[in-house]
Amino acid sequence: MLQTGFHRVKLAGYTGFKSSPYTEGALFYGERLAAGQVAEIISPASEPEPAPLNDPRCEPGGA
Amino acid sequence: MSAELTEADILRVRAGIREKYDRMAAAGVSGGFRYPTGREGMALLGYPLEQLTDFPPEVLATFCGVGNPFSLGPLAPGDAVLDIGCGAGVDSLVAGRLVGPGGRVVGLDATPDMVARARSNLARLPMAPVSFQTGEAENLPFPDREFDVVISNGVFNLTIDKARSLGEAHRVLKPGGRLMVADMVLVAALPPDLGDKVDNWFQ
Numbered sequence: 001m002l003q004t005g006f007h008r009v010k011l012a013g014y015t016g017f018k019s020s021p022y023t024e025g026a027l028f029y030g031e032r033l034a035a036g037q038v039a040e041i042i043s044p045a046s047e048p049e050p051a052p053l054n055d056p057r058c059e060p061g062g063a
Numbered sequence: 064m065s066a067e068l069t070e071a072d073i074l075r076v077r078a079g080i081r082e083k084y085d086r087m088a089a090a091g092v093s094g095g096f097r098y099p100t101g102r103e104g105m106a107l108l109g110y111p112l113e114q115l116t117d118f119p120p121e122v123l124a125t126f127c128g129v130g131n132p133f134s135l136g137p138l139a140p141g142d143a144v145l146d147i148g149c150g151a152g153v154d155s156l157v158a159g160r161l162v163g164p165g166g167r168v169v170g171l172d173a174t175p176d177m178v179a180r181a182r183s184n185l186a187r188l189p190m191a192p193v194s195f196q197t198g199e200a201e202n203l204p205f206p207d208r209e210f211d212v213v214i215s216n217g218v219f220n221l222t223i224d225k226a227r228s229l230g231e232a233h234r235v236l237k238p239g240g241r242l243m244v245a246d247m248v249l250v251a252a253l254p255p256d257l258g259d260k261v262d263n264w265f266q
Contacts, residue, residue, distance in 0.1 A: 001229055001242070003226065004226060004229040004230040004232075004233050005230070005233045006229070006233060006242060012134075012135055014250070015108060015129060015130035015131070015245060016107075017098035017099070017104070017107075017108075017129045017130065018097060018098060019096070019097050019098065019129070019247055020097065021251065022249055022250065022251045022252070022253050022257075023247045023248065023249055023250065024247070024248065024250045025098070025129030025130040025217070025245055025246065025247055025248075026130065026245070026246060026247075026248045027130050027131075027132070027134065027135055027243075027244070027245050028242070028243075028244040028245075028246065029135045029136070029241070029242065029243055029244075030241070030242045031239065031240065031241050031242070032233055032236040032237070032238055032239060032240045032241075032242075033238060033239075034238040034239035035238055037238075037239070050250035
């Protein structure tokens, strides 16, 4: 997202919805710079951790 | 990853995605997922169901998002919103409710059968500012700086060229516009026997 010009980019969190044992929903945010605005980079250190892999919401069978 | 795909792979991925979502549109959309869908999924994700009490149950039942893009920030009355990969259109209809009659929401999906399903949902819940059309994330059929907010739910992971798709989202946003996305991401390494299979794209 940064490479395509967005700023204030962040991985806001994980949703707990898993489509497989290896994949989970995540929330991403970014803004297009407004005129005269200076790009603001949010530290990746503030990114949250994904849910445990054995989350019970990942049920067998499906897409 | 697109650089590693052959032209035949790309055609196969696109055909596989279209076939899968055509099947889902015909079957009522919400079946076949490993996570909660429909109203239950929306409740778990914190959708503002108290503002959607007039949404028919059969419309809410077609929700199959992986997250809640609206949790990333408010929509203002009058906003112009693009929903990339709208599927059956539930997020577009939610956005329509939030932006109100002075706003504008366009739901875009690559699968014609899904667009038909979204229009069917819209017909059950008429909202003046919402419309649906076919189109692809990599080639958005809109002029530059058209929208205040771009939302998407479980779609960018399906696109072949993710950088191009994000670039297109950036292009159609107004200066200061916001991209609010829920999507599937890898949170653990795939086993070697799964890692390189093109079919994983649309399973």
